[in-house]
Amino acid sequence: MTVIPNLLANAAGESKSLADAAPHLLGFFVVLGTLAALLGLCTLVSKILQRYQPEPAAPKPVRKPAAAASPASDSISPEVVTVIAAAVAAVAGDKQRIISIKPQKSSWSQAGRHQHHTSHNIR
Incomplete structure (x- = not known):
C-alpha cells in the first residue's frame, strides 16, 4: 500500500538515492546468482552423465524405398502401387518398406x- 505515497513523493520532486534501491538490487543479484548456480549444477551433471553413457552404435545404412512393389493381383495397377509407396515413404520415412x-x-x-x-453429422 506504499505505492501511491511513493508515486506522490516522486511526483512532488523528491529524489531517491541509491541506498533506497539497494534491497531491490540485492534481490536481483541473489536471483541471478541462484540461476548461475543451477546452470553450473546442470552442466556438471550433464558432463558426468556423458562420461558414463555408452557410445552410440554406428548408424545403419538407409535403404531407399522400392519404387513400386509388385502387385499381388492383376486388379491393382502399377501406378496405384507407386502412389501408395510414395505416400508411405512421405509419411513413415525411408526406413519403411x-x-x-x-x-x-x-x-x-x-x-x-x-x-x-x-x-458423421454433415452440416
Missing part, C-alpha cells in the same frame, strides 16, 4: 467403413 498390397475383399470391413462414414 511395403511387403504387400492386396485389394480389400471383406464385406465386413466395407460395412464397418460405411457405418462409420454415415455416422
Whole structure:
C-alpha cells in the first residue's frame, strides 16, 4: 500500500538515492546468482552423465524405398502401387518398406467403413 505515497513523493520532486534501491538490487543479484548456480549444477551433471553413457552404435545404412512393389493381383495397377509407396515413404520415412498390397475383399470391413462414414453429422 506504499505505492501511491511513493508515486506522490516522486511526483512532488523528491529524489531517491541509491541506498533506497539497494534491497531491490540485492534481490536481483541473489536471483541471478541462484540461476548461475543451477546452470553450473546442470552442466556438471550433464558432463558426468556423458562420461558414463555408452557410445552410440554406428548408424545403419538407409535403404531407399522400392519404387513400386509388385502387385499381388492383376486388379491393382502399377501406378496405384507407386502412389501408395510414395505416400508411405512421405509419411513413415525411408526406413519403411511395403511387403504387400492386396485389394480389400471383406464385406465386413466395407460395412464397418460405411457405418462409420454415415455416422458423421454433415452440416
